[in-house]
Amino acid sequence: MAKKIETIGVLTSGGDAPGMNAAIRAVVRTALHYGMKVKGIMRGYSGLLDEEFIDMNARSVADIINRGGTILYTARCMEMVTEEGQRQAAEICKKHGIDGVVVIGGDGSFKGAGKLSKLGINTIGVPGTIDLDIACTEYTIGFDTAVNTAIDAIDKVRDTSTSHERCSIIEVMGRHAGYIALWSGIATGSDAILIPEHYDGNEQEIVNHIIASRKRGKKHFIIINAEGIGHSSSMAKRIEAATGIETRATILGYMQRGGSPSCKDRFYASIMGSKAVDLLAEGKSNRLVAYRNGEFCDFDIEEALRMKKEIPGYQLELSAKLTR
Numbered sequence: 001m002a003k004k005i006e007t008i009g010v011l012t013s014g015g016d017a018p019g020m021n022a023a024i025r026a027v028v029r030t031a032l033h034y035g036m037k038v039k040g041i042m043r044g045y046s047g048l049l050d051e052e053f054i055d056m057n058a059r060s061v062a063d064i065i066n067r068g069g070t071i072l073y074t075a076r077c078m079e080m081v082t083e084e085g086q087r088q089a090a091e092i093c094k095k096h097g098i099d100g101v102v103v104i105g106g107d108g109s110f111k112g113a114g115k116l117s118k119l120g121i122n123t124i125g126v127p128g129t130i131d132l133d134i135a136c137t138e139y140t141i142g143f144d145t146a147v148n149t150a151i152d153a154i155d156k157v158r159d160t161s162t163s164h165e166r167c168s169i170i171e172v173m174g175r176h177a178g179y180i181a182l183w184s185g186i187a188t189g190s191d192a193i194l195i196p197e198h199y200d201g202n203e204q205e206i207v208n209h210i211i212a213s214r215k216r217g218k219k220h221f222i223i224i225n226a227e228g229i230g231h232s233s234s235m236a237k238r239i240e241a242a243t244g245i246e247t248r249a250t251i252l253g254y255m256q257r258g259g260s261p262s263c264k265d266r267f268y269a270s271i272m273g274s275k276a277v278d279l280l281a282e283g284k285s286n287r288l289v290a291y292r293n294g295e296f297c298d299f300d301i302e303e304a305l306r307m308k309k310e311i312p313g314y315q316l317e318l319s320a321k322l323t324r
Helices: 020-033 044-049 083-095 107-118 143-163 179-187 203-215 232-243 253-257 263-281 301-306 313-322
Strands: 007-012 037-041 053-056 100-105 122-127 167-172 192-194 221-226 247-251 287-292 295-300
Touching (some): 020 037, 020 100, 083 107, 122 301, 143 221, 167 179, 179 221, 232 247, 263 287
């Protein structure tokens, strides 16, 4: 019989994402429902290694569901990549009576969770990343808010781009994944969408498209460029030189990580955070909460990390049809 979980820790790790606070709130309240004690682990794995813990109760998570960022703060921790750091983290958990840990973060965070599980600490991962780049799940906490933030900014840039009859290259986040670029580009009717999964580097094709569109009477152009491609400023200079059309680059950057989370991010994060504690209560470990085919489910962490994620072909085809 699996050991009953009496005390759990919860941490947020890696890049912050809108909705993380909703997940933290759900973890704490669900744990209290089961009669568990909860320790908030500050600053991710770095805080775990530094033993930065706070006792959490219902009051601790009051009025945080609408807040962006994470009340537990976050950090990246190189020590957790090492065997020594992993063993130290497990020993610290045992020292403080922490039987299980909920890790809210991305793929790097889940590698650490998997190591802790092998060292005797029950761990459950919750996908929190604006990049939507975790293969086992169709939803990650923060993506919906981030892409809507990008859409709002792109619409505003379009206004000034139209007024000046210029071309605007707008760079959105996503690390090595093009989901924010693809979704925001389609949703704003952009003229070109450049994503690392599909872009072949043919800048001349973009130039030809702009010149042909200008001849047909089009006065402004919006190009969405994914972070994984980057170099938006130098690209803008080359396109302006090739077309004769004033071209400006706008890099949206970290604004996409901030802001009050959308209803979807609050709702789905709440379900995922609660499910993580349900799994711990069942004695499960080394699992990753996911949303797939309309249902919330869970995967073995190692299995999930081995999966490869590709943008669906119909989305790429839609992008090609709508940007011609």
